[in-house]
Amino acid sequence: DAGVIQSPRHEVTEMGQEVTLRCKPISGHNSLFWYRQTMMRGLELLIYFNNNVPIDDSGMPEDRFSAKMPNASFSTLKIQPSEPRDSAVYFCASSFGRGGNTGELFFGEGSRLTVL
Amino acid sequence: KNEVEQSPQNLTAQEGEFITINCSYSVGISALHWLQQHPGGGIVSLFMLSSGKKKHGRLIATINIQEKHSSLHITASHPRDSAVYICAVNSGNQFYFGTGTSLTVIP
Numbered sequence: 001d002a003g004v005i006q007s008p009r010h011e012v013t014e015m016g017q018e019v020t021l022r023c024k025p026i027s028g029h030n031s032l033f034w035y036r037q038t039m040m041r042g043l044e045l046l047i048y049f050n051n052n053v054p055i056d057d058s059g060m061p062e063d064r065f066s067a068k069m070p071n072a073s074f075s076t077l078k079i080q081p082s083e084p085r086d087s088a089v090y091f092c093a094s095s096f097g098r099g100g101n102t103g104e105l106f107f108g109e110g111s112r113l114t115v116l
Numbered sequence: 117k118n119e120v121e122q123s124p125q126n127l128t129a130q131e132g133e134f135i136t137i138n139c140s141y142s143v144g145i146s147a148l149h150w151l152q153q154h155p156g157g158g159i160v161s162l163f164m165l166s167s168g169k170k171k172h173g174r175l176i177a178t179i180n181i182q183e184k185h186s187s188l189h190i191t192a193s194h195p196r197d198s199a200v201y202i203c204a205v206n207s208g209n210q211f212y213f214g215t216g217t218s219l220t221v222i223p
Contacts, residue, residue: 033211043202045211056209091159101146101166102206107159 002026006092006108014116018080021111024073025094031102034067034077035091037110043091049075050097061086082115089113119143122203122214129221135190137217139203142184150177150188151202153216159202162188193221 005024013019025032034046047057049069057067064083069075079086089110095103120141129135139148150162163170163177165186170177174193179186190197198221203214 035211042215043204043213045213048209048211058210089157093159102211104164105149105151105161107151107161109158112157 004092004094004106004108006090006111008111009109010112010114012114012116013082015083016081017115018078019082019086019113019115021077021090021092021113023075023077023092023094023108025075025092026106027073029094029096029103029106030072031095031097032069032075033093033095033102033105034075035093036088037091038088046077046090048102079113082113084115087113087115118215119207119212120203120205120214122201122217124217125215126218127220129193129219131194131221131223133193133221135193135197135219135221137188137201137203137219139186139188139214140184141186141203141205141212143205143207143212145205145207147206148179148186149204149206150186151204153200153202155199162201190219193219195221195223197221 007022032049037043046059047067048055052069067077091110092108093105097103123138147166152160165179174191176189200216202216
C-alpha cells in the first residue's frame with residue numbers, strides 16, 4: 001500500500017493567492033483528518049471527515065479555509081486568500097475508525113506551505 | 117489551558133538508557149495516541165491505547181484511565197530513537213495534542 005499521499009510537498013506562494021493542498025487516503029480507510037503544524041502552536045486538528053462527510057470543522061481557522069472530500073479517495077484543503085500566518089506544514093492522515101474510535105492514524109508526509 | 121500535558125519537554129539520554137515520557141490529560145477520551153516525528157518531519161503512529169499496556173519491540177506504552185495518565189517507555193535506547201514524541205488524545209470528534217517531547221540519544 002502506498003500510504004497516505006499528499007501533494008504538493010512544498011509550496012511557496014505570495015500573499016493573496018489561492019492555495020490547494022491535496023490528499024489521497026489509504027484505500028479502505030473511512031476517516032480523514034487535516035492537521036496543521038507550526039512552531040508556535042504545534043499540531044492542530046483542522047477538520048475531520050468520516051465516510052466523506054465533514055464531522056467537525058471547528059478547528060478551521062476562518063472562512064478563508066475550506067476542505068472537501070468529494071469521494072473516498074480524495075480530499076482537498078483550500079486557502080483563499082492566503083496570508084503569511086498560514087505558513088505551516090499541513091498534514092493529512094487517514095484511519096479506519098469504528099465504534100466511536102478513530103483508529104490508528106496514518107499520516108502523509110505533509111505539505112510545507114510558505115506564504116510570502 | 118492545555119488539555120494534554122507532556123513531560124519532559126526535552127530529554128537527552130545516553131545510548132542504552134531506559135527512557136520514560138509522560139502524558140497527562142484533562143478530558144474524557146476514547147483513545148490516546150503516541151506519535152513519533154523524526155527530524156525530516158514525517159509523523160508515524162506508534163501506539164493507540166484505550167486501556168492497559170501495549171508493547172512493540174523496545175517500546176512500551178501504558179495508560180491509566182482513572183488517573184488520566186499515559187507513559188511511553190523506550191528500553192535500551194538507541195540514537196535512531198532521537199525524535200519528537202507527541203501524545204494525542206481523541207475526545208469525541210476532537211483531537212488534542214501535547215507539545216511534544218524532544219528526545220536526543222547520544223551514542
